[in-house]
Amino acid sequence: MIQEKRIVDHFASLVAIDAPSRGERALAETVKGQLRALGLSIEEDQAGAAIGGDCNNIYATWPGTLDWPPLIFCAHFDTVEPGQGKRAVIGSDGIITSAGDTVLGADDLSGLTAIVEAIRSIGEDGLEHRTVELFLTVAEEQHLLGSTHAELQRLKGRQAYVLDASGSPGTAIVQAPGNIGLVFELQGQSAHAGMEPEKGVSAITAAAKGIAAMRLGRIDTETTANIGRICGGGATNIVADACTVTAECRSRDWAKLEAQA
Ligand SMILES: [Zn+2]
Known part of the structure; x- marks a missing residue:
């Protein structure tokens, strides 16, 4: 089952890792470890070298129990500035903010956290699921620089959800000019x-x-x-x-x- 406290704790732990554009390696290694522990296999491309960063785009696969086409979930690692030394402050009302001198990094760590929690809870509950592919990108905040160097042939799925937009839960952006x-x-x-x-x-x-x-x-x-x-x-x-x-x-x-x- 989705666990709210676990989501908040996980989110706060990811916020505490600096991940500026082109400097996402520490965050990516942490998330890779978490995904491996959940049974996902992980690949990387060569984007880091191409854009002068220390980290590549990550492709992770969670084998499904259903023989349906894979489903892709996408999020990005990097956060905008000021993002050095950021931390999550959890208010008495449950609202999470930054300490005030940096961004929080909810863009896009909230998306990343949601993806990991969904996989974790589906796995724990033993629910049937499609093969899930994760496409986790670097340097998104630099005009999609990371995904510009993506190797999309690594992804087998043809349907994708990008968890990177503001709005109420349930809002989906299906077209953009x-x-x-x-x-x-x-x-x-x-x-x-x-x-x-x-x-x-x-x-x-x-x-x-x-x-x-x-x-x-x-x-x-x-x-x-x-x-x-x-x-x-x-x-x-x-x-x-x-x-x-x-x-x-x-x-x-x-x-x-x-x-x-
Ligand atoms: Zn974003």
């Missing part, structure tokens, strides 16, 4: 705006015409576009010779995203 950032750099020709404006080419005017012709805001139910920043020009008496426009578009449909960009 792709995002393309855009920077437009416009080059014009400077001139004195009062004396000889006809000799100038205003980069700001060009940018304004371009932006006015763009489709922006909500494009459709799954696509958006936005100009976030315009920067250019100097004094009011000079035709601006440079202007930079920064924008983004998002869509849950890759073809629409590319078309909008």
Whole structure:
């Protein structure tokens, strides 16, 4: 059975191990030991060397008692800064916080703890279960650097749960938009705006015409576009010779995203 006190104790013990991005080895070794004791076999890839870290992505397998396809559970080891010397403070109301001078690291140690507790309790209760594959990544907080170097062929499952999102228990994120950032750099020709404006080419005017012709805001139910920043020009008496426009578009449909960009 799931044991609340065991979850809290396990979580607090993992919080006490520093695991910055690219420095996850101590935490990973601890978790590997726990998983081996529960009967999982463990492999690693070469991600650590590829990203300048001390730890690889971990792949662990718990053989099932049911002849169903494997199910993958994913979480990440690393925590954001400030994360050196963190510890879990358990309040009288049961709410767990950091000591205040670091992050707690619930992202993503709560996911990691939940996975281990589920395996432990299912094993203890002798429940039938599918083969479980764990994909535990490093340097997730560095734009998914660890999983970028993953060797996904090591995973046999085709269904996965990633335990790494905020929200109430039971919330699942099943779609997320792709995002393309855009920077437009416009080059014009400077001139004195009062004396000889006809000799100038205003980069700001060009940018304004371009932006006015763009489709922006909500494009459709799954696509958006936005100009976030315009920067250019100097004094009011000079035709601006440079202007930079920064924008983004998002869509849950890759073809629409590319078309909008
Ligand atoms: Zn996370």
